[in-house]
Amino acid sequence: MWDNLQLLFVWAPIINVQVILDGIFVGAVFALSAYGLALVWGVMNIKNLAQGDFVIMGGYLAFALHQMHVPLVLILLIVMPLMFIFGWIIYVVMIRRIIDQDMFVSLLATFGLSLLLQQVINLIFGPEVQTIDMEMPVYDAFDNMVTVPSSKIVTLVLAGVIAVAVVLFMKRSRAGQAIRATAQDPRAARVLGIDIDRVYAFTFAFNAALCGAAGVLVSIIWVIQPFYGITYSVRSFAIVTAAGLGNLPAVIGAGFGIGLFEKYTGAILGTAYEVAAPVCILLLVLIYRQIQMRRNRQVVR
Amino acid sequence: MSMTNRTMMTYAGLALFGIFGPILFPQYTLTIAYLWMMVLMASTWDTLGGQMGYNSLGNITFFGVGMYVSAIVQISFFYEGGVGEYTSAMGSIKPEFTAAEYFWGLGLGILAAGIVGLLLSLVFSSFMFGLRGPYFAIGSLGLAIAVAEITITINYVGGASGISMPLFPGDIEFRSTFFYMLCFAFTIVSHFLLRWLYSTQFGLAANAIRDDEDKAEAMGIPTLAYKRIGWAIPAFFMGCIGAVAGNMAGFIDKEVAYPIPTFGIFMVAMALLGGKGTLWGPVLGAIIFHVVKEATWTYLLNLQWVALGLILIVNIVYFQQGIMGWLQTKYPELFGIVVDTSNIADGDEKEAAR
Numbered sequence: 001m002w003d004n005l006q007l008l009f010v011w012a013p014i015i016n017v018q019v020i021l022d023g024i025f026v027g028a029v030f031a032l033s034a035y036g037l038a039l040v041w042g043v044m045n046i047k048n049l050a051q052g053d054f055v056i057m058g059g060y061l062a063f064a065l066h067q068m069h070v071p072l073v074l075i076l077l078i079v080m081p082l083m084f085i086f087g088w089i090i091y092v093v094m095i096r097r098i099i100d101q102d103m104f105v106s107l108l109a110t111f112g113l114s115l116l117l118q119q120v121i122n123l124i125f126g127p128e129v130q131t132i133d134m135e136m137p138v139y140d141a142f143d144n145m146v147t148v149p150s151s152k153i154v155t156l157v158l159a160g161v162i163a164v165a166v167v168l169f170m171k172r173s174r175a176g177q178a179i180r181a182t183a184q185d186p187r188a189a190r191v192l193g194i195d196i197d198r199v200y201a202f203t204f205a206f207n208a209a210l211c212g213a214a215g216v217l218v219s220i221i222w223v224i225q226p227f228y229g230i231t232y233s234v235r236s237f238a239i240v241t242a243a244g245l246g247n248l249p250a251v252i253g254a255g256f257g258i259g260l261f262e263k264y265t266g267a268i269l270g271t272a273y274e275v276a277a278p279v280c281i282l283l284l285v286l287i288y289r290q291i292q293m294r295r296n297r298q299v300v301r
Numbered sequence: 302m303s304m305t306n307r308t309m310m311t312y313a314g315l316a317l318f319g320i321f322g323p324i325l326f327p328q329y330t331l332t333i334a335y336l337w338m339m340v341l342m343a344s345t346w347d348t349l350g351g352q353m354g355y356n357s358l359g360n361i362t363f364f365g366v367g368m369y370v371s372a373i374v375q376i377s378f379f380y381e382g383g384v385g386e387y388t389s390a391m392g393s394i395k396p397e398f399t400a401a402e403y404f405w406g407l408g409l410g411i412l413a414a415g416i417v418g419l420l421l422s423l424v425f426s427s428f429m430f431g432l433r434g435p436y437f438a439i440g441s442l443g444l445a446i447a448v449a450e451i452t453i454t455i456n457y458v459g460g461a462s463g464i465s466m467p468l469f470p471g472d473i474e475f476r477s478t479f480f481y482m483l484c485f486a487f488t489i490v491s492h493f494l495l496r497w498l499y500s501t502q503f504g505l506a507a508n509a510i511r512d513d514e515d516k517a518e519a520m521g522i523p524t525l526a527y528k529r530i531g532w533a534i535p536a537f538f539m540g541c542i543g544a545v546a547g548n549m550a551g552f553i554d555k556e557v558a559y560p561i562p563t564f565g566i567f568m569v570a571m572a573l574l575g576g577k578g579t580l581w582g583p584v585l586g587a588i589i590f591h592v593v594k595e596a597t598w599t600y601l602l603n604l605q606w607v608a609l610g611l612i613l614i615v616n617i618v619y620f621q622q623g624i625m626g627w628l629q630t631k632y633p634e635l636f637g638i639v640v641d642t643s644n645i646a647d648g649d650e651k652e653a654a655r
Binding site for chain 1: 356358360390430432433434435438439440441442443444446447450451453454461472537562568569570573603604606607609610611612613614616621
């Protein structure tokens with residue numbers, strides 16, 4: 001650990017650039033899935049533990065499409081609607097029945113969904129680690145100390161485009177307005193003629209589509225494996241608990257923060273700790289929130 | 302602790318099954334041992350999850366920690382080289398323990414595992430009980446994952462490659478009978494402890510906390526103390542049974558010690574299937590779950606995990622109140638919830654006639 005610290009801050013501080021860049025690349029992807037979670041959590045009070053498995057599912061869809069030689073942009077345009085339909089089906093079959101229930105029910109039911117998705121993906125694609133090789137050029141900087149694959153830049157741009165599109169959609173479109181109205185007050189929204197059930201279905205499906213997009217990006221810049229989903233779920237939860245619901249800039253900020261934290265932990269303590277890092281962040285955030293609330297004699301609920 | 306005839310019959314039936322089951326079907330001894338283990342897990346989960354309303358997804362942490370603690374105790378007490386040397390040899394060192402050494406080590410290991418589990422739960426209690434509802438569930442799940450991930454980075458306990466446990470001094474039949482008896486004994490002890498506990502003030506306080514914690518606190522119930530006890534008891538038993546399970550498995554690593562997606566969720570699912578918040582619900586749920594799992598497992602080949610996810614979803618989404626809950630609403634007289642006074646006297650005869 002000491003060696004790594006010295007390497008980072010004394011001998012070759014330029015490596016920091018690499019770590020920060022990597023953190024930003026992965027943070028952009030985390031922010032996407034975390035925003036989906038925040039949306040579902042805020043609008044319909046469902047804590048979706050299958051969030052990470054939606055991401056992985058999107059990744060595998062992209063992987064399958066890539067093997068059929070579909071170009072990247074088209075992959076994104078195919079995966080997102082597919083995941084949207086999938087999310088709608090899941091809503092009708094499962095989520096609609098647990099929406100008024102105890103909050104723990106939604107956690108457990110979506111954990112069951114997560115197990116199911118993992119296993120189905122495992123059956124179809126096998127347990128091997130997969131990635132999409134876009135065969136794009138890799139740029140070097142600072143005497144080969146920093147490498148930036150252009151595929152990562154492309155995904156960052158794509159993530160940015162999706163984020164902007166989502167923001168505009170939520171702000172401007174009728175559907176986005178309906179979602180925001182429902183989040184504020186479902187009863188008033190119903191009185192004003194908004195079909196709550198359809199808004200819920202749309203929100204959940206929209207979340208699935210966002211996760212699918214995140215999955216496509218993950219499969220390009222990183223690796224996917226059927227059982228990696230849980231770490232994405234944990235990251236999303238960490239980001240949302242840190243940023244709060246319905247606060248898009250904070251979600252994006254927290255996404256980048258977690259990405260950077262994870263990469264720095266990996267660089268300093270070794271990659272074995274990279275999985276533990278987001279979980280520890282989640283715990284730290286929860287503890288910090290408790291201390292904050294305790295001042296007002298309240299609890300985190 | 303008064304018992305009705307029906308409860309006595311149930312205990313007698315379970316005791317007969319527990320004693321004669323492995324004698325009649327020796328090839329299923331370990332399967333039945335796992336059945337008792339799951340009964341213990343579901344019952345102890347219910348203390349915090351069902352009775353107190355704090356749905357923990359992290360009780361499996363104590364199971365894994367107990368496993369590792371007992372391994373350290375068992376090896377370090379009777380092997381001079383120490384645990385570090387033992388684990389760095391990757392199982393090539395096979396120290397010959399005498400029977401006395403082995404059983405002493407095992408006993409101490411199980412005890413230490415329980416105590417460390419209990420202490421760990423007290424540490425967790427200090428920063429977890431300000432969380433309510435889903436935050437507690439997510440936080441405890443995070444704890445389980447974090448502890449599991451940190452365990453495999455510690456080379457002292459074998460890191461990612463795991464530890465092989467000391468060899469059992471005796472033939473394989475004696476081994477399975479011995480571990481069977483341990484599991485059975487721990488399940489009985491935990492069951493009667495919980496039964497007694499729920500009949501005391503603890504049970505009332507726990508249910509008050511579940512129903513409305515703020516009001517309970519306003520009534521002067523020391524909620525935090527009760528919650529600590531409510532987590533310490535499951536933690537102690539999970540640690541002990543983890544130690545037993547580690548020795549039963551013979552080899553421990555992250556997958557064996559922290560089975561978060563399997564046992565960690567099974568115990569919740571079993572308690573929910575049987576009906577949470579009741580003494581018998583988790584027992585019933587565990588028995589049904591285990592029997593269904595063992596009966597269908599071999600025929601499903603690769604689909605067993607898919608089926609398991611489906612069972613979980615169907616159970617939670619469509620059948621939330623559980624079997625005991627369903628029975629309670631369907632036949633309230635079975636549970637002594639009788640309103641009509643003319644039925645009280647001959648309630649039991651009517652039951653018999655039914």
